[in-house]
Every structure is written in structure tokens, then in C-alpha cells.
Amino acid sequence: MASLDRVKVLVLGDSGVGKSSLVHLLCQNQVLxxxxxxxxxxxxxxxxxxxxxxxxxxxxxxxxxxxxxxxGSASSVKSTRAVFYNSVNGIILVHxxxxxxxxxxxxxxxxxxxxxxSSPTGIIVSNGDYDREQFAENSVPLLLIGxxxxxxxxxxxxxxxxxxxxxxxxxxxxxxxxxCTNPRYLAAGSSNAVKLSRFFDKMQSFTDRRRFNFKSLxxx
Numbered sequence: 001m002a003s004l005d006r007v008k009v010l011v012l013g014d015s016g017v018g019k020s021s022l023v024h025l026l027c028q029n030q031v032l033x034x035x036x037x038x039x040x041x042x043x044x045x046x047x048x049x050x051x052x053x054x055x056x057x058x059x060x061x062x063x064x065x066x067x068x069x070x071x072g073s074a075s076s077v078k079s080t081r082a083v084f085y086n087s088v089n090g091i092i093l094v095h096x097x098x099x100x101x102x103x104x105x106x107x108x109x110x111x112x113x114x115x116x117x118s119s120p121t122g123i124i125v126s127n128g129d130y131d132r133e134q135f136a137e138n139s140v141p142l143l144l145i146g147x148x149x150x151x152x153x154x155x156x157x158x159x160x161x162x163x164x165x166x167x168x169x170x171x172x173x174x175x176x177x178x179x180c181t182n183p184r185y186l187a188a189g190s191s192n193a194v195k196l197s198r199f200f201d202k203m204q205s206f207t208d209r210r211r212f213n214f215k216s217l218x219x220x
Contacts, residue, residue, distance in 0.1 A: 006060070014096070
């Protein structure tokens with residue numbers, strides 16, 4: 001039996017936004033009953049059928065690396081986290097829809113992770129400001145996920161979704177908004193499930209291109 005491809009995706013965002021609950025839902029299709037703070041990093045696996053139903057179809061392991069900590073952590077903590085950022089094939093950016101600060105913090109989270117990638121990201125910092133337009137230059141696939149959608153009052157949802165739409169444009173990424181305690185948000189055939197599958201396909205394509213370029217570099 002041929003070995004399955006291993007695809008690594010980081011799950012990044014502030015503490016308390018629901019990353020562990022999200023990863024459990026994605027990998028186990030179950031609600032995490034008693035979530036706790038993640039210390040260091042935890043890894044779970046999801047099996048994905050790449051380009052299902054096409055001649056290119058193959059099965060791969062999606063490793064979801066749930067990175068704990070705060071974006072404002074001390075440099076020593078950031079240095080320790082950096083070991084998790086090697087050989088990344090995709091990034092899921094997670095924010096709490098009821099907490100605007102957690103959305104804003106996705107910019108430094110992304111910069112911290114992408115600056116460790118072996119390929120130039122095009123993301124620069126000038127006088128402490130993040131050049132958001134430069135995220136369009138990034139080749140690593142990104143997906144934006146907003147949690148706690150159920151906690152937004154009906155009369156405020158349009159404003160929140162408008163704000164997250166701008167965030168999605170900044171990162172050049174599709175967005176999914178959900179409640180991690182309700183699996184129906186990722187039900188098969190739903191728009192969220194389609195976006196998730198499309199993101200995993202992009203990661204596999206990115207992995208294949210990187211592998212091809214690596215082989216070409218060493219055989220030339």
C-alpha cells in the first residue's frame with residue numbers, strides 16, 4: 001500500500017478563541033466537551049481525499065498543529081514556538097467573532113509564522129505597521145475561521161460579517177464563521193464544508209509544487 005501524503009497546517013490565534021475546540025471538531029467530527037488551555041502545541045489528524053472524484057484523487061493526512069500561547073508573549077516564548085513553524089503547508093487563522101482584538105492580532109500571528117517559512121512571503125514591517133496588501137504575495141494557503149458565531153446578537157451580525165469580510169480580503173483567504181459546539185456548521189455539502197475541502201486541496205497542491213521544485217533543484 002502506498003504511503004499517504006502528510007500535509008502540515010498551523011492553527012493560529014489568540015488564547016481562548018476556540019482553536020482546540022475547532023481542531024477537535026475538524027478531526028473527530030465531535031464537540032470537545034471540556035476544552036483546556038493548550039500548552040506548547042497539540043497535534044490532531046484528519047484524513048482528506050484530495051480532489052475527490054477526479055483522476056488526480058489521492059488520500060492524504062492533514063496534521064493540524066494547534067499552537068498555544070499569546071501573540072504578546074515574551075521573546076523567549078516566541079522563540080520556543082518557532083520550532084512549530086517549519087515546513088508549513090497551510091495556515092488556519094482563528095479569531096473570536098465577539099472579540100475584535102483577536103481579529104486584529106491575526107496580522108502579527110501570521111507574520112510570526114510566515115517569516116519562518118523557507119520561501120519569501122513578501123510580508124514586511126515598516127515602523128511597526130503591517131503592510132496588509134503584501135499578504136497577496138504569500139504563497140502559503142490561508143483560511144480564516146471566526147468562532148462563537150452563535151454568541152453574536154442578530155442585530156449585530158451584519159456589522160461583524162462586514163468587518164470579517166475586510167479581514168478576509170487582507171489575507172487573500174476564504175472565510176468560515178461557525179459555532180464549534182454545533183457540528184452542523186461543517187455538515188457535508190454545506191458551503192463551509194466546501195470551503196474547507198477547497199482549502200485542503202490548495203494545501204496539497206502547494207505541497208506537490210514545493211516537492212517538485214525541491215526535486216528539480218537537486219536534479220538540475
